[in-house]
Amino acid sequence: MLKSAAFGALAALMISAQTVAADVSAEPQEHGANQQEFVHGAPQLPSLEWTLAAGGRIYDNWWEALDRPAPEAINPAYPVSAEQKGTGTWRCKECHGWDYLGAEGIYRQGSHFTGIKGVMGMRGRPAESLMATLRDGNHPYTPEMITDEEMLRVATFISEGLTDMRAFIDYETRTVIPGAGDFTRGRAIFQTTCAACHGFDGRAMDWGEGDAHNFVGTEATELPDEVYNKISNAHPGAAMINMRAFSVQDRVSLLTYIATLPVDIDK
Known part of the structure; x- marks a missing residue:
């Protein structure tokens, strides 16, 4: 009976998987409550690899990564001559690029150009030494937005995680x-x-x-x-x-x- 039930469950799972694969217009799913810790939490003993990935997600979009309210006003440090508006101007990648080269990289032209240099030059520096820069006036993130512990993940990502x-x-x-x-x-x-x-x-x-x-x-x-x-x-x-x-x-x-x-x- 147990084997039969297990086989039936497996068959149902396979059919479900095939249905999803066939429906190429399926919307991306929000994560469930049981995945909250994996998506937004942290392990008790974080590995370097986890820390680098976590810092990279904050660099990408910190409010989504940390499950915080998204800022509504434009980032006051965002150049007035640049084209982007509103919430997106608070993303690290918006100024420094997906390739970390800023104005010298892929964002050297186009709608994401800001003229701001990238963070590649900080690669290899001790993470702790980068914290003052990440908390200066050019990076107006309050501890309520990104805590010091979380910002250290970003610093570690910049120090050891860039390619x-x-x-x-x-x-x-x-x-x-x-x-x-x-x-x-x-x-x-x-x-x-x-x-x-x-x-x-x-x-x-x-x-x-x-x-x-x-x-x-x-x-x-x-x-x-x-x-x-x-x-x-x-x-x-x-x-x-x-x-x-x-x-x-x-x-x-x-x-x-x-x-x-x-x-x-x-x-």
Whole structure:
């Protein structure tokens, strides 16, 4: 009886998984209450890898990462000549870029240009020595927004967690450099981890609207620098695994593979 019940449950799970994979327009799901600790909490004995990923998520979007109210007014330190408005101006990546190079990187032109330098030059400095900079007038984050403990995660991320993406992204075309990663290795990682949510072809989750589909393959093709961040640190506020325990080369290989996945329904 137990074996029969277990088989029935497994069959139902497989059917459910197939249904989700087939529904390529499924909306991304909010995390449940049982995932709150994983998404927004911290382990009692944090590993360096966890700390780097947590700092990376705060760098990406601190209010989503920390489950705090989003600021409404524009960041007072955001340049008045720049184009972005409102809440988004409080994100570290908005000034310093997904590639950490700021005005010298991918954000050297376009709607995200601010003229502000990146944080790559801080890489390798002791995290504690970066705290004064992260709390100065150019970074008006109060302890109610980001506590000192949480800000130290950002400092650790900047000190030890940055990757120079110029080694695997073509900055003229903003695409993954062919052969930068190992396609076979990336496929193995994707099919045994990422596919649990994204599906084997990457189309089980769709962030697009209407007929404009936006799959993980679309993102990797158009915004590889952002996707590399999500691979390394996970998406803030989502019950998504990160690949910090994998090597940089493994993460580049994963990005290389994802960039070959379908970008539309019919492909």
